[in-house]
Amino acid sequence: MTETKLQPEAKFVQKTLGGLSSLITLIIVILVDLGLGWFTYRLLQLGYYPLSIVFIIIILFLTFVFLSPKAKPLRWMAIGISALILFSIFPIFYTVYNAFTNYGDKHFITKTQAIEKIQEQKYLPTEGKTYTWIAYQSSDKSHYLLFLKDQAGTTYLMTQTEGDKGGQAIDLVTGQNGIGELDADGSPKTIEGYTKMNKLLAAVDKALPTIKFGPEERTIQISSPNTAAELLPQFNYDAATNTFTDAENGTVYRDVNGTYSGPGGKELIPGYIANIGLENFNKFVTSPGLRGPLVTIIIWNFVFAFLSVFLTFSLGLAISILYGDPSFKGKKILRTLLLIPYTIPSLITILIWRGMFNPQLGIINRIITDVFNVAEGPDWFLDATLARIAILVVNLWLGYPYFMLVTSGALQSIPGDIYEAAEVDGASPWKRFFKITLPLLLVSVGPLLIASFIFNFNNFNLIYAFVGGGPPIPSATTQAGYTDILISYVYNLAFGSRGINYGYASAISIFVFAIVAVMSLLQFRFTNMWEEVGENV
């Protein structure tokens, strides 16, 4: 009977779990879920709701994929998809979400945290006293005594306040209550059952600051390494109205956009990250930053991106065509050398170029002053045109190896017989280049050109590291320079030297995203077009 009962179960196990490997999968899934679940719980506890929702989605997704036989093919991509959700899709949604909040200076924490922090604030009532303290701990570490000295020099020994019992003051008489001899500072050297704690030991004790000492009606708490005082909570929170009331004088603080504000503009610290609707967008649209240098910056942004692509592509193509010449010697070594700029981290290259362009100390100006025998070389950082030229030169250096690689590959794929036919027909080398090489090349390289354009359109590293967007535009009332592109300009608007405002920055980045999205769309259009060209050829 037992056998017949076991049979279907075993079958079930075999069917759904597929033996030992399935069991291992199940254990791993449970462990991973446990880990992620714990992480999610922490996030929820700290009030990071958007992120915890993402983690819940990922947990459900992973568990489903690894346990459901239906979703077996998805297993190969599960980790990748989870990473995509976490690192790509979530940041996009989070940016949009942030754009509607005041996340930034004064508003860095969640509402739960802010309320907790405000509730922690204490005040000393007018009749309240402050003391210096020394703590004593019972041998089983569960109870404490506090030796206090007020400003008049009177000393007290207080027991812990527990429940409704209230602590008590103990007379400091040697021989009574187990109190031993008094030290030089008037504190007992020993108290029976209790050990004197040194300052650091007391500071490490996490329970100590939370304990109330002395009589119930006027409890004393440790407030700092030096002071214990008869403190009371300063602000009482009313969850129903979402307001704080000052216990000292009754002032009411209302929640205004994530800051509890009282009459006369008084604000409680800290504020929290609050939803403020369209305010960030409103601020951007009406900001002086939009009126002023934006047109100059957008035009330069397009010019910069276009010229960067054009120049790097031209140079890269020219070099790979040169390689195509069979009479060319030492190709391999030269190619390796020419690839070097591509292998060095671009930030380092930018900083090296920046040093070379330095008007006073840079090698470029040293050469210019020596060769042309002039007192001073051109001011690469302060002259608008020169700074722009310098940036294009640096970008050319950074970008040509990429197109050299790409085009040399693409050139191989163009069939040689077309050239032979053209030669037979008497086409000149230039004609061959423009009529055969370039159109065929663009079929395969075209999308890459657009991608490179978009990359350079948002090439924040180069602009920011080279001269920080400078030189400044004289007519601009906001921080803006002649080499600033949109992304570096909005960075200055949102961060710059004027504090941190993630909410505002998110709102602006949505605008930039819109521009880039339009260009990506164009890319798809162009890609289709070239494909058609390709088919025709």
Added chain:
Amino acid sequence: MKKSYLLFAIVVIASMVLAACAAPTAAPTQAPVVEPTKAPVVEPTKAPEPTAAPVEPTEAPEPTASLRIWADEQRAPVLNELAAKFKETYNMDLVVENVSTIRDSFITAAPAGEGPDIIIVPHDQAAQLVASGLVAPLDLGEKEADFSPSALKAFTYDGKLYGMPYATENLGFFYNKELVETVPTTWQEVYDISKQLIADGKVKYGMVLAGTSYDAYPWMTSQGGYVFGRNAAGDYDPTDLGIGKEGMIKFATMAKQWVDDGVLSDNLDNTTAKSMFLNGEVAFLMNGPWELNNLRTANAPYAIAAFPDGGVPFMGVQGFLVNSFSKNVLLAQTFLTEFIATEETMLALEKADPRVPAYLPALAKLDDPDLIKIAEAGKDAQPMPAIPEMGKVWTAWGDALTFVFKGEKTPEDAYTFAAAAIAEAIAADTKGMVNVPGSWQAAGTAGACEDWKPECPASALTEQDGKFVGTFTIPAGDYEVKVALDGGWAVNYGVDGKADGDNYKFTVPADGEVTFTFDPESKLLDIKLP
């Protein structure tokens, strides 16, 4: 397949529940519970044991806690050396982490519970962290008297101390002592010496500026220039902007003249300026103590003097701040007052990275001649403004000098334009503000506002149910008041809600609370007297 879904659901739910159960042990919010069951262990019946050995108070605590500090690359190595000593003395670990963007990283790390217990930042950055509630107030106890009062003031916000200062930083007037024999005390002397040195072919330029704003400030102040004026209490007043005023323009005119005469280099880049001084291409440079180690390593023939014509630099104060989200706030504070605030530690910090100590016992023992000179140059230094408005000043203020040097603008145009841009940026913050400026402001805000200041936040009304309300305690007397919007006089309402109308007049019979209520519909102001 149904069963597999069931299994799936069970696994998910079980792991969530397990995770939730497991979590509280690690949750930081959990408060330690005081056992209420046990009675106080005071037993008066028991005879005292006179034999009990005195408890050694210096006994090392168990290494249950450790402290994490974020410091920049200059200070981290010093603190790392101290960590070994700390471990030896207290048997506790001090983890020093070298973080280059302390403020920005701290802002995200602290609320997430990942921040360090202590950070070291200059006081103007601390202001922002305090306003965001990320820093715990400090109580230095009796050690407070050992610190320079001006340094303490720099870390005091709203009457509370939030940082323990350890060093002050300000510029000094550096000169090349091989080239300059007599120390100049006026800018005219600097000019004459420079001219002579250039004529003798000893230097390329007489002087170079290491920047356009902070690094040129002592020259500006010597000509009467300033950024923000100060009110009676000594606090910076953002409504008194000195950028477009005479002193600043006088400085720029002078500097431009020097550039045209070839005495001053037109370079404004910090690194370049320092290299030029190090290479002996210039004789004079206004520079700070952070450059001392470099100059010493290079064996540069430098010396330091006070600024010509009584120029004063800005003063920055470096200090230790305690993370308000730290689980060891008390320990961190104890560490600061017991271990860092000692003559030995403070002098060790000073030796490793020369800065003028803010700790007076260490300052008294200061024997570094360069630092003594720096301290002298900064004896009247103005604290770097820690008000948020300062953030809106830097770029426009600095760019003005660039335009002057390039000849794109006259000094007057450049600085008045910069002042207008800064004023506009500051005003953008008060957009939407409803204020009731008047002759009551100073008396009714305990001096936080001056009278008739429409941009003063302390007298602003707050929105309640569509109306703007504010209650202030005003002493008895006769007053006048008006309603002003957006922190300026551009839109203001007087009696009967008339734009640019007459002032409201009111008399407070006895000291008491006056409530102003502004109705944005009718533009009328209601004044409720006590």
